[in-house]
Amino acid sequence: MIKIDKKEDGFYQFILKSDNGNTLLKSVSFNTENEIDSTLKDIKTLKNANGKLFERRTNTDGKFLVELKNSKGKIIGSSGLYSSEAGMENGILNISNSLDIDFK
Template identity: 85%
Template sequence: MIKIDKKEDGLYQFILKSENGNTLLKSVPFSTENEIDSALKELKFLKNSNGKLFERRTNTDGKFLIELKNTNGKIIGSSGLYSSEAGMENGILNISNSIDIDIK
């Protein structure tokens, strides 16, 4: 499920949640509705990207996270932290599957 929020500062953000309500990914802030709509439309190409739009990262505490990039290489969203690399890879699979279900 993708939820779009308009924040108090007037910026927009989308939040991708799993079927059981867990947050999988939060987007960067977008200035306009058009910008966030464009980013959401790009998510359709995720399934055909072979995972190339996911950047696997490790923070300074050794935790793993995922950054989702658009087709131009700009970061459009980030996951929460994972304690293991296997958990992060499972997170990528969950994000891909949730996007595929939500955007047709």
């Protein structure tokens, strides 16, 4: 599920949630809802992206996270932290399914 929020600073953000309501990913700020729509359409056209949409990272505490990129390689969203690499990979599958992307 994709939820679009208008933040207090006037910018917009999309939040990607799982079926059970857990937050999978929060986007960067966008100026308008139309920018979000355009970005999401761009991502959904990248079928079979071979994982190029996702940057896997580890923070200084050894926790794992995922950053979602658009077709130009710009980071447009970040996941929460995962305690294991397997959890992060499962998160990527959940994000992909929620966005209807086939990244393999």
